[in-house]
Amino acid sequence: MDHDSALFAVTPYGRGAGSSRVRVFQWLDRIGTDFAVGSYLSLPDAAPARLARHPVSLVRAERQLGVIARSRPGRLLLHREASPLSRGWWERRLLTSARFAVYDFDDALQWDRGEGGLARRLAPKAGKAQVAVHHADRVIAGNSYLADWASRYQRDVVVIPSCVALEDYTPKSSYALHDPPRLGWIGSPHNEVCLLLIAEALTEVHRSTGARVTLVGTTTPRLGDLESFIDRIAWSPDSQRAALSGMDVGLMPLQATAYSRGKCGYKLLQYAAAGLPAVATPLGVNAELLGEFGLPAALSQDDWVTAIRDLIDASASVRECLGRTAREITRRRYSYDAWLPRWTAALELGPVPR
Secondary structure, X not given: OOOOOOEEEEOOOOOOOHHHHHHHHXXXXXXXXXXXXXXOOOOOOOOHHHHHOOHXXXXXXXXXXXXXXXXXXXXXXXXXXXXXXXXXXHHHHHHHHOOEEEEEEOOOHHHOOOOOOXXXXXXXXXXHHHHHHHHOOEEEEOOHHHHHHHOXXXXXXXXXXXXXXXXXOOOOOOOOOOOOOXXXXXXXXXXXXXXXXXXXXXXXXXXXXXXXXXXXXXXXXXXXXXXXXXXXXXXXXXXXXXXXXXXXXXXXOOOOOHHHHOOOOHHHHHHHHOOOOEEEOOOOHHHHHHHHHOOOEOOOHHHHHHHHHHHHHOOHHHHXXXXXXXXXXXXXXXXXXXXXXXXHHHOOOOOOOO
């Protein structure tokens, strides 16, 4: 591997974690440039309890960051954070060690001050994100909201959305309504609590239509009374393909917080990639995507009931038109193929491979 032309990517998680897979690995799979990846412990997340179960590996991972910094890579891409234990020192050292360093982030990390426990408060993401933005040569932000904040500390900020690979999704082949109707959600166990925000609406839709909710990516029941009409599926590439194309209506509720405004609308893009009509909270990028796709927005419980019922009650041809329109817009505006030239340019990797 040529030291000057190669790319070294540093991620906090392995390929199995959605953020690292979407923002790093899917891009690397598409370039012809030599690259190496340092994925800390290669775990699906950096929850304190999970880290505590791997003390020896944790020490090795911290040492490996030093090895990467001392190697002085020609190009370095740092996604989100270098280490869950860092308060900014590893981010600064890595980014300043490279000839050309890029920092990428796709959540409002600047508002993550470590809520949720002492372990997280010791190394909050907010401070290290600011350090990373300041010391990078260029910043890639997942949306304009994140870019506006990053521009306070960095002159060179590029917006590249979280993209989807349409080939990873089986497009719906039938829009005939299931009996009972199938509502759906995809995501991590950490985020499924968002469904409690619309618990009243989901309960009413279930009562009036018999609809059930399929959750992809989380298998442990933790949603109280909603569990009586929830079906759970563990995430895998194959289960994702089958589950999304087998739903009738996708769901993406969000809490109205500054952190939520920084999200990149990825669930909506996943639903769109499968040609699945969906309802979402019109917050941040979600509002833009809903407008582009012509899909319903919902804020109150009544809004959610009405929006879901309208899609359930619509004809198959209406749902098909909405789903296929969303998929085509996603192909043109939010696919890796559409954004690959911009991403390779942001990393200064040269021409896009053919």
